[in-house]
Amino acid sequence: MTTPSSNSARGAAPRWTREQIRAARVAPLVPLLQRRRLPLREREAGNFELTSHPGLLLKDSYWRWPQRDLAGNAIDFFVQILGLSFHDAMRAILYS
Numbered sequence: 392m393t394t395p396s397s398n399s400a401r402g403a404a405p406r407w408t409r410e411q412i413r414a415a416r417v418a419p420l421v422p423l424l425q426r427r428r429l430p431l432r433e434r435e436a437g438n439f440e441l442t443s444h445p446g447l448l449l450k451d452s453y454w455r456w457p458q459r460d461l462a463g464n465a466i467d468f469f470v471q472i473l474g475l476s477f478h479d480a481m482r483a484i485l486y487s
Contacts, residue, residue, distance in 0.1 A: 411485060412481070418465045419452055420439075420449045426487055434448065436450075
C-alpha cells in the first residue's frame with residue numbers, strides 16, 4: 392500500500408486516499424486484534440467477543456456492542472473502542 396500524502400509545508404496531518412479509507416473500513420478485525428494481542432473468544436455464527444469488553448461482538452470488519460448501543464466498521468472500532476485518533480487508526484489498520 393502507498394503511504395498517505397503529507398503537506399509538511401503547512402504542518403497538516405497526512406491525507407488518506409478514498410481507496411485507503413475504504414480498505415481500512417473493511418479490514419478484518421480479528422487478525423488485527425490478534426496482532427495487538429487482545430483477548431478474543433470465539434462465539435456462534437462466526438462472531439468473536441472481545442473478552443476485555445463483555446458483550447462487544449466482532450464479525451469480519453464490523454463490530455457491535457448492543458449494551459452500549461454502539462456499532463461500526465474497523466476504523467470506528469480503533470477510534471471509539473481503542474481510543475486512537477483517526478490517523479493513528481488508519482496507520483494501525485493499514486500498516487500493522
